[in-house]
Amino acid sequence: MSLRAPRFWQSRGAISSALLPVAWAYGAIATSRWRRTEPIDCGLPVICIGNLEVGGAGKTPLAIDLLVRLQARGLKPFALTRGYGGKRSGPLLVDPARHDWRQVGDEARLLASHAPTIVSGDRVAGALLARQQEADIIVMDDGFQNPGLKKTASLLVIDADYGLGNGRLFPAGPLREAPGAALARCDAVILVGDSGGLPDELSGTSLPLFKAAIRTLNKPLDLKGLRVIAFAGIGRPKKFFDGLRRIGAELVSAVAFPDHHPYRAADLALILSKAADLDALAVTTEKDRQRLDPELAERVLAVPAAFIWQQEAEIDALLDRILDGQ
Numbered sequence: 001m002s003l004r005a006p007r008f009w010q011s012r013g014a015i016s017s018a019l020l021p022v023a024w025a026y027g028a029i030a031t032s033r034w035r036r037t038e039p040i041d042c043g044l045p046v047i048c049i050g051n052l053e054v055g056g057a058g059k060t061p062l063a064i065d066l067l068v069r070l071q072a073r074g075l076k077p078f079a080l081t082r083g084y085g086g087k088r089s090g091p092l093l094v095d096p097a098r099h100d101w102r103q104v105g106d107e108a109r110l111l112a113s114h115a116p117t118i119v120s121g122d123r124v125a126g127a128l129l130a131r132q133q134e135a136d137i138i139v140m141d142d143g144f145q146n147p148g149l150k151k152t153a154s155l156l157v158i159d160a161d162y163g164l165g166n167g168r169l170f171p172a173g174p175l176r177e178a179p180g181a182a183l184a185r186c187d188a189v190i191l192v193g194d195s196g197g198l199p200d201e202l203s204g205t206s207l208p209l210f211k212a213a214i215r216t217l218n219k220p221l222d223l224k225g226l227r228v229i230a231f232a233g234i235g236r237p238k239k240f241f242d243g244l245r246r247i248g249a250e251l252v253s254a255v256a257f258p259d260h261h262p263y264r265a266a267d268l269a270l271i272l273s274k275a276a277d278l279d280a281l282a283v284t285t286e287k288d289r290q291r292l293d294p295e296l297a298e299r300v301l302a303v304p305a306a307f308i309w310q311q312e313a314e315i316d317a318l319l320d321r322i323l324d325g326q
Contacts, residue, residue, distance in 0.1 A: 056235015
């Protein structure tokens, strides 16, 4: 399923206002779910990465960053995700050689390229499978709004450039829940982006605030001065395109698809034909490459990205506190 945020989520116009009764019902159901659910302790530390708004905010890049940091400490972290866009509900240990994106989703495959990854719609069942597989700690990509599994620490990711839209609950706006309720359950706020600060709805929080950015890396091929045609079906495609310009690539064309877009052969044929006409290299994100058929993927360069912290020592200190059970 591909997603594209509607424009009315950025304002409080007629369409958004007409949907407010549905949004209030959505919020009431979510509140009731939390009140009637007792979280289950899986016996392992669980770091949950979530966000307030529907769509991308940088959760998966942050999850990968934490997985790598935990591995550097000699630990065996597992990623846990529901496998959005995949047909398999799990619990399932992802094998990239056997499970394509149609089965487990693009994010699960990307996570599995960095650490053992479990797909499970039932987060508790997935966490218990991780424990059976002798995991030391779980990094849960999304699931902040899921009350079933007890979290050791919850990190709330905010897109500094997008903010919280019109500040209304889904479907009248982009929010999954009220900001106050989210802040009451999280342990730190991660502000991702180059512009803007905390949204007004979060400005009064006393929680630890970490600032970071997702940076396009100039590898595996040096793109400086090279002509590229870029395409992306992620939450914020413009960030990828801007990142390519930042590393010096000559962006001759940029094609934005909805988030999680299921690429067809015709999509890639058009892009590759255009790249040939423009004497350019076709490039995309590592996440998008998961959704390309293997024979076509060989003709596209996947450009990686990294999560860059402003306060790297402080995020390591936060991990220390989580691991020490403080």
